[in-house]
Structure formats: C-alpha cells, structure tokens
Amino acid sequence: MKNIYIIGVGLIGGSLAIDIKKNNPEAIIHGISRKQATLDEALSLNLIDKKATLDDIENADLVIISIPVDATVKLLPSILDKISDSGLVVDAGSTKVDICKVVENHPKRRNFLAMHPIAGTEHSGPSAAIPNLFIGKTNIVCEVEKTTFKLQEKALKLFGDIGMRIRYMNPEAHDKHIAYMSHLSHISSFMLGKTVIEKEKNERDIFDMAGSGFASTVRLAKSSPEMWTPIFKQNKENVIETLKEYIDNLNQFKELMEKDDFEEVYNEMKNTNHIKQILNGIA
Template sequence: MNVFIIGVGLIGGSMALDIQKEYAEAVIYGVDLNDENLNEAIKLGVIHKKATFTDLEIATIVIVSIPVDAQLEVVPKVLDHINDHCLVIDAGSTKQQICKVLENHPKRRNFLAGHPIAGTEFSGPSAAITGLFQNKTNIICEVEKTAFKLQEKALEIFAKLGMRIRYMDAVSHDKHIAYVSHLSHISAFMLGKTVINKEKNERDIFDMAGSGFASTVRLAKSSPAMWTPIFKQNKENILETLEEYIGNLKHFKELMEQDNFSEIYNEMENTNYIKQILNGIK
C-alpha cells in the first residue's frame, strides 16, 4: 500500500504514524513545499520517502492535510495525477469550497471529503503523534459522491485509527464547525491579545497564569498560516457566531454594571448544562 501524505504536519503526520502501525506493508511518501519538513519527517520516522506530484500515479491512498486555501488548487492537481483506483482524502476544517471546486472533476468519485476533529496547538512534523484520532469524530461530507469501494477503504482505515464517523452535508458542516471550533480559536487568540496588551510586563503574565488561563488560551499558539484561510473560507458563518458571542459578552457586562450577581449566577448555572453534553460525547 503506497500512502502519500501531502503536508507532513500534525494531522497528516499523525495519520502516517497510525497507518504505519496498523498496516505493516504501507510505504509512506511525503510531499511538502518545505524540504526541511520532509527531511525532519524522515528522520522522525513519520514518512519513509520523499515524493512529488509525478509519483502519484503509484498511490493507493493520498491524504491532503494543508491549509484550506491551498487545498483548492492542490486537490484538483492530485486528482489529475492519480490512477483510477486511488483514494484521495482531505482533512480540512472547511468543506463547502473544496466540494464546490471538485463537483465537476472527472475523478470526483476518487475523493472523500473528511474532517477529523482532532489536533493540538502544535504544528510541523515534530507535532505528529500516534493515537491522535482515537475516539475522535471524523465528519464525512458528500459521501454519496465517492465510489463505494473507496468509501469502504476509507472506513476501514478510519476504524483502525479509532475514529467515530458522522455524515453531514458541506453547508451544515461549515455552519456547525464555526461554533464548536472556529469561534474557540478566535476567542483564544483575542484573549491572548487582550492579556498581552494589558500586561506589558511578561513576567507578571507567566507568574500569575494558572491552569485555567493556560487551557483557555492554549489555542492561541495555533498556526496563523492554517487558521487565517479557515476564517476566510468560513467568513459568513463565523460572523454569525461572533454576533451571538459578542451579544452574550455585552449582556454579561451589563449584568456586572447593574450589580446583578444573582442573574450572573443563574447564567453560569444554566451554562453548566454543557458538562452533561460534553460527557455524553466522550
């Protein structure tokens, strides 16, 4: 099995490690614009060999894990080079634009639109870890447009990696993910900015920061090169979520100004219900 990883960072690299573990016969090829990334990935055992697009004709599976703006150009190019039996999977955090770009491609049936909801704030080949996808949700969009045999191949791999599968249309995916992922990253970035701007003495920040601050702002360490294109592609949905979020923050501020701490208590108590929701999806 010849597995090509385009973008040997956290997601692509972690998939490569798990596939090697589950499929001893797999040969992992890496394709990346940054040759240093490829050298590091080989050194770390994330991939076995470097490759280029001209090598894709021998690919059994291609996993594309690059910024979503680059995907719009790269995935069609990948489909142009593969053989008729190859499966191409993307791992992008937005789905509408990539599905739109590929809807009339002659090899659309070879493509599966996926989004494994897993990750850390780190990037690059050194961020790749085994077991990253265990018990994580993988959203598959427009599955009916992928050849059935290739669907089966993908589901076998996802099962071996420990993923739970959800099926969704691309429009719904982008709307829902704006709330549960994209807004979280914006909040973390802006919280980090607020604290940095206010606390010019960095020693005070680090001396006083507890686990609550660290866990909340953790996502602010994520790659801007990855997240800016995501925000751009999902702009309309994110603006909607921001309106609601800002409205809730303004309401909280008003309650503070009114010394209405009994209502603040009620707001927080009602929101505690999220514990039950999150416990139910673990």
C-alpha cells in the same frame, strides 16, 4: 492500500502516518511538502518511508491532503488529474464547502472523499505528530455518495481501524456547526491572548499570576496563523454569525455586572453548567 502519499506531514498528516503504519506495516508512506526541511524532519522521525513529489501521485493507492484549506482548494483539482482510476484522494480540511465545490464537476470526482478528522493540538509541524491521536475522535465525511463505493469502503475501514468514529454530514451543515464548535473557540483564545499581552506591556507581573485556567483557555492561541487565517476566510459568513452571538452574550454579561445584578450573573453561569452533561456524553 499499500502506497500512501501524504501531502503535508505535520500534526494531522504525521499522526495519520503513524497510526496507519502501525495498523498496516506493509504500507509505504510517501511524504510530499513544499519544504525539503519538512520532509527531512519527517524522515528522521520515521513518519514517512520515502520522499515524493506531486508527479508521483499516479502511483498512489491513497493520497491524504493535510495542508491549509486555501492550498487544498488550489491543489485538489490537479491532484485528481494525476490519481489513477483505482486511487483515492481524501482531505483533512476544517472547512468543506469550498473544497467540495472546486471539484464538483471534476471527471474524477468519484475518486475523492471529503473528510474532517476532528482531532489535534495547538502544535504544528512533523515533531507535533503523535500516536493514537484519533482514538475516539469523530471523522466528519461529506458527500460520501459522490465517492466510488469500493474506494470509500476501503478508506472508512482504514480510518475506523485507527479509532475514529465516522459521521456523515453535508458540507454546508459541517461548516456552520464547526464554526461554533471549533472556529469560535480559536478566535476567543487568540483574542484573550491578545488582551493579556497588551495589558502585560504595562503590568509586567501579570504572567506570574497565570494559573492552569488561563493556560488551558489560551492554549489554542498557540495555533498556526498560517493554517487558521484561510479557515476563517473560507468560513467567513458562519464565523461572523457565531462572533455576533458570542459578542452579544459578552455584552449581556457585562451589562449584568454594571447593574450589580449578580443573582442573574449566577443564573447565567449555573444554566451554562449544563454543558458538563453534554460534553460528558461526547467523551
């Protein structure tokens, strides 16, 4: 895959560009963006070799779409219209049901591979791109059977070579599970940040007391609203379900404290400590 086009040269797209280029120095990385300033920055950071437009996609061996999921849904069919019979289009969206559905009957559906590399930071834009972001990270691939075997084989090797573990899942299961493992944590972080900011209006010293625990918990509140609002919209039903369960647990914890039942407060936290073993198994 020599001619690689990346639509959205930010954290994920830019980091993919770095690692793909490192493993495939002969590859030519083309950047596509609505904003020329983004492409200029990507060029200055050596994330891409050339600027490109959507009309150039007919020359692509591989197109990587790394833009907000609502934009992906709108753009994906026209990108598949332009791709050659030997080219492949992949996306890196955090939701998969709507993205897969919009091209389910497209005549070039076999040229599309739906995936979600579960990696990233709270930062965005070309300057957020970093090398080795994907080492040891999971890449969820959906509906792999709908992609031409030779194309999926090339893509999975490409992403495996930069360190990603491949896992297969249907779009519905992906969106349900990711609501718990990613989307809920972002909402929690945003709302914790909101709560503290509102309190800080009256108590100016509150941020002087912020330690590493607060910083790590609220870190995700620095994430891009432009990216996350469409994710919540596309995965609305699953996110609402997870929020309901989360709020129920918060209310239960609050009630235990109101009853001075700190033995049960202890038990709740002790039982939850089991997550250490679970996360150690993932790491």
